[in-house]
Amino acid sequence: MNILKFFTAGSVDDGKSTLIGRLLYDTDSILADQLEALQSSNRKNDDGTIDLAILTDGLRAEREQGITIDVAYKYFQTEKRKFIIADTPGHIQYTRNMVTGASTANLAIILIDARNGVVEQTIRHSYIVSLLGIKHVVVCINKMDMVDYSETVYSAIIEKYKVLAQQLKLADVTYIPVSALKGDNIVQNSGNMDWYEGESLLHFLEKVDTDNLDKSQLARMPVQWVIRPQTEELHDYRGYAGRVLSGTFNLNDKVTVLPSGASSTVEKIEFFDQTPDAAHAGQSVIIHLKDDVDISRGDTIVNASALPQESKLIEADLCWMDGRALDTSIMYNIQHNSKITRCKISEILHKVDINTLEKHAADEFKLNDIGRVIIKTADALAFDLYDDNRANGSAILVDTRTNLTVGALMFRAAVE
Amino acid sequence: MSTYNFDYLDELEAEAIHILREVAGQFEKPALLFSGGKDSITLVRLAEKAFRPGKFPFPLVHIDTGHNFEETITYRDQMVERIGEKLIIGSVQESIDQGKVVEQTGKNASRNALQTVTLLDTIAKYQFDACIGGARRDEEKARAKERIFSVRDEFGQWDPKRQRPELWNIYNGKIHKGENIRVFPISNWTELDVWNYIRREKIDLPSIYFSHERDCITRNGQLMAASPFLNMDDEDVVERKQVRFRTVGDMSCTAAVESDATLIDDIISEISASKISERGARMDDKVSEAAMEDRKKGGYF
Numbered sequence: 001m002n003i004l005k006f007f008t009a010g011s012v013d014d015g016k017s018t019l020i021g022r023l024l025y026d027t028d029s030i031l032a033d034q035l036e037a038l039q040s041s042n043r044k045n046d047d048g049t050i051d052l053a054i055l056t057d058g059l060r061a062e063r064e065q066g067i068t069i070d071v072a073y074k075y076f077q078t079e080k081r082k083f084i085i086a087d088t089p090g091h092i093q094y095t096r097n098m099v100t101g102a103s104t105a106n107l108a109i110i111l112i113d114a115r116n117g118v119v120e121q122t123i124r125h126s127y128i129v130s131l132l133g134i135k136h137v138v139v140c141i142n143k144m145d146m147v148d149y150s151e152t153v154y155s156a157i158i159e160k161y162k163v164l165a166q167q168l169k170l171a172d173v174t175y176i177p178v179s180a181l182k183g184d185n186i187v188q189n190s191g192n193m194d195w196y197e198g199e200s201l202l203h204f205l206e207k208v209d210t211d212n213l214d215k216s217q218l219a220r221m222p223v224q225w226v227i228r229p230q231t232e233e234l235h236d237y238r239g240y241a242g243r244v245l246s247g248t249f250n251l252n253d254k255v256t257v258l259p260s261g262a263s264s265t266v267e268k269i270e271f272f273d274q275t276p277d278a279a280h281a282g283q284s285v286i287i288h289l290k291d292d293v294d295i296s297r298g299d300t301i302v303n304a305s306a307l308p309q310e311s312k313l314i315e316a317d318l319c320w321m322d323g324r325a326l327d328t329s330i331m332y333n334i335q336h337n338s339k340i341t342r343c344k345i346s347e348i349l350h351k352v353d354i355n356t357l358e359k360h361a362a363d364e365f366k367l368n369d370i371g372r373v374i375i376k377t378a379d380a381l382a383f384d385l386y387d388d389n390r391a392n393g394s395a396i397l398v399d400t401r402t403n404l405t406v407g408a409l410m411f412r413a414a415v416e
Numbered sequence: 417m418s419t420y421n422f423d424y425l426d427e428l429e430a431e432a433i434h435i436l437r438e439v440a441g442q443f444e445k446p447a448l449l450f451s452g453g454k455d456s457i458t459l460v461r462l463a464e465k466a467f468r469p470g471k472f473p474f475p476l477v478h479i480d481t482g483h484n485f486e487e488t489i490t491y492r493d494q495m496v497e498r499i500g501e502k503l504i505i506g507s508v509q510e511s512i513d514q515g516k517v518v519e520q521t522g523k524n525a526s527r528n529a530l531q532t533v534t535l536l537d538t539i540a541k542y543q544f545d546a547c548i549g550g551a552r553r554d555e556e557k558a559r560a561k562e563r564i565f566s567v568r569d570e571f572g573q574w575d576p577k578r579q580r581p582e583l584w585n586i587y588n589g590k591i592h593k594g595e596n597i598r599v600f601p602i603s604n605w606t607e608l609d610v611w612n613y614i615r616r617e618k619i620d621l622p623s624i625y626f627s628h629e630r631d632c633i634t635r636n637g638q639l640m641a642a643s644p645f646l647n648m649d650d651e652d653v654v655e656r657k658q659v660r661f662r663t664v665g666d667m668s669c670t671a672a673v674e675s676d677a678t679l680i681d682d683i684i685s686e687i688s689a690s691k692i693s694e695r696g697a698r699m700d701d702k703v704s705e706a707a708m709e710d711r712k713k714g715g716y717f
Binding site: 229 | 576
């Protein structure tokens with residue numbers, strides 16, 4: 001059994017929370033006391049049934065306003081898989097929350113209201129999916145019950161979406177007609193849409209390739225912590241602790257340590273009481289090197305035959321996440337895995353109108369703005385391009401005045 | 417390329433170890449909040465996997481309400497002895513004696529709320545800048561929205577509307593003086609995940625998690641352990657029951673469930689079939705729909 005992390009995008013009225021509530025409800029993931037609390041709550045659907053959206057609306061303000069403000073994480077499990085859902089708000093003022101939820105997901109569910117078809121926010125949500133490089137997209141055409149389960153309506157929406165998918169280079173898109181409210185095609189195949197020959201949403205989610213395991217040759221491990229017991233029997237012990245971001249390290253592999261550029265070979269890999277022959281993407285291990293090289297937190301151990309880029313000048317997509325606008329005259333901290341260094345945004349190349357996908361020149365960056373910038377760092381970063389290696393191609397910006405996380409960066413090119 | 421098996425427990429474990437090492441790397445004075453419950457016991461195992469053969473880069477901190485199950489305290493002391501790490505105890509009784517908090521009165525009196533004050537005092541006394549806790553997002557809907565690195569102001573308050581965005585696996589641990597961060601390495605685990613992990617790792621637990629005979633009384637539809645810490649009156653009928661506990665909190669606020677589960681396997685099948693969620697056995701969450709959110713805003717774990 002493995003884990004599928006997915007996120008859901010949709011606006012207040014698309015029935016996103018209802019869809020998630022439905023998945024939880026129909027997979028028996030709501031327990032008796034939670035159900036009791038739901039039933040005793042005053043919020044009901046028009047026909048008197050339980051409002052499943054309450055399950056994901058966690059904060060009081062959200063319950064009062066009936067909208068999702070923040071990212072809520074929900075968990076459920078079937079016999080085939082464990083699922084982690086990032087439920088994110090769809091309104092434009094919460095773009096940053098959507099970016100946050102999307103950053104850890106490997107599948108996105110985009111909800112389209114069958115009555116409205118592809119609208120401005122569909123474009124916005126799909127753009128974020130492509131920006132964050134989410135591999136699989138499921139487009140759920142929801143509220144099919146409101147359009148008499150019409151195949152014609154469904155087909156027309158798909159045709160329109162395909163154009164958008166092509167424009168955004170979304171490679172793997174699956175379409176499913178559903179009614180989250182009534183439960184059509186969520187867990188069970190619906191009897192109301194015999195013309196639909198595909199799978200229910202849950203069956204699809206259980207089968208889709210999770211791609212949790214990075215099979216690239218780009219072996220990378222940022223060093224988080226150096227383990228030096230300095231006891232009598234472990235006097236010379238020096239282990240580099242970290243999580244393998246991507247690729248595989250094997251015993252005797254030639255490696256390079258960045259930024260110093262020092263070379264060595266993998267002498268030993270430790271995982272608690274085991275000493276495996278290899279450390280793979282996703283695993284948290286301790287690596288020992290043959291040579292006595294100077295390594296500290298923030299350094300990265302990489303495969304010597306597939307080096308990352310190294311630059312102090314990087315072209316990146318930026319999503320601005322703070323109420324205070326970007327100030328190109330001040331320094332921020334950039335955090336790239338365990339490495340933190342000073343930086344400046346030296347140039348704004350363009351901003352994207354995420355409702356229309358048009359690019360335009362800009363001299364300011366405000367909350368929820370997304371666009372292309374050039375970033376100048378104090379120390380060179382050892383990075384990969386986001387599309388090649390998401391884990392080593394992303395970073396955050398921290399405002400040192402407030403310590404808030406103010407920007408999300410996806411690296412697109414090293415500037416010569 | 418060699419193939420390898422990396423299942424969901426391996427992935428959850430690797431994520432938690434990564435988070436613990438980030439705490440070690442980013443903070444000056446971290447601490448691990450240890451309650452004696454299965455979640456914090458799991459954290460200790462994860463810390464061993466993150467830092468052995470080195471020492472933990474933090475002490476364990478236990479906020480002792482004085483109303484603990486005796487079995488919890490015995491377990492705690494034996495575990496500390498085994499792992500050879502430092503234990504700091506913050507005492508709620510001391511906070512009461514110093515007049516910093518006032519003991520609740522009445523039938524449902526509990527020290528659960530008082531421990532927040534002792535916790536904040538302990539954090540201030542030792543100047544902890546990060547406190548690692550075993551909370552999980554599946555426990556409760558306010559927790560479902562909390563970050564893995566969750567900032568508290570100098571009054572210990574959580575502000576759900578001012579949470580930092582938390583992207584990819586990058587955790588921003590920068591704080592101002594006086595603030596601290598609560599860190600939740602097993603945020604993405606469910607109750608069942610924890611039990612499956614405990615089984616896989618053969619982790620020893622306090623005996624109260626397993627079926628045993630105990631004097632109980634029924635209160636508000638819940639089975640409570642009869643103890644000197646529970647304000648009892650003539651209406652309370654003491655009955656001998658075969659029970660176990662699903663969470664380990666104070667004797668005055670942790671309800672038992674009737675159970676014959678004596679082995680981890682029994683517990684796992686019991687939970688898989690169960691229709692009452694874990695926090696359903698906690699009186700402290702029953703007060704209102706926003707009970708947990710309010711307590712978290714006030715500095716609770």
